[in-house]
Amino acid sequence: xxxxxxxxxxxxxxxxxxxxxxxxxxxxxxxxxxxxxxxxxxxxxxxxxxxxxxxxxxxxxxxxxxxxxxxxxxxxxxxxxxxxxxxxxxxxxxxxxxxxxxxxx
Numbered sequence: 001x002x003x004x005x006x007x008x009x010x011x012x013x014x015x016x017x018x019x020x021x022x023x024x025x026x027x028x029x030x031x032x033x034x035x036x037x038x039x040x041x042x043x044x045x046x047x048x049x050x051x052x053x054x055x056x057x058x059x060x061x062x063x064x065x066x067x068x069x070x071x072x073x074x075x076x077x078x079x080x081x082x083x084x085x086x087x088x089x090x091x092x093x094x095x096x097x098x099x100x101x102x103x104x105x
Contacts, residue, residue: 016043022052037064 001009010029014021017034025031034053038061041049053059 016049017052019052022056022058026058033058033060035060035062037062039064 008029010025022034025034034050036050036059043049048054050059
């Protein structure tokens, strides 16, 4: 919500896009396309997470930015939370400070 290019956030969006959810995206949220980077996005059973959107012609792929990964960002945030909860509350820095300095990078 804090990103200036984001118009709306859809809470509790499922990882596996069903036809019902995809129709909700297009009809209720007026989304034109589902967009993902050019790295593979597979469901646990090995199928393409965006197969339905591709079949409907409503999928766009963008070039992935090398070195930028939402998976890495979320992982770093979770690591900060885990470290924070494991340390003494008086002796640790804030989550924001830990995250901004990164871990091992």
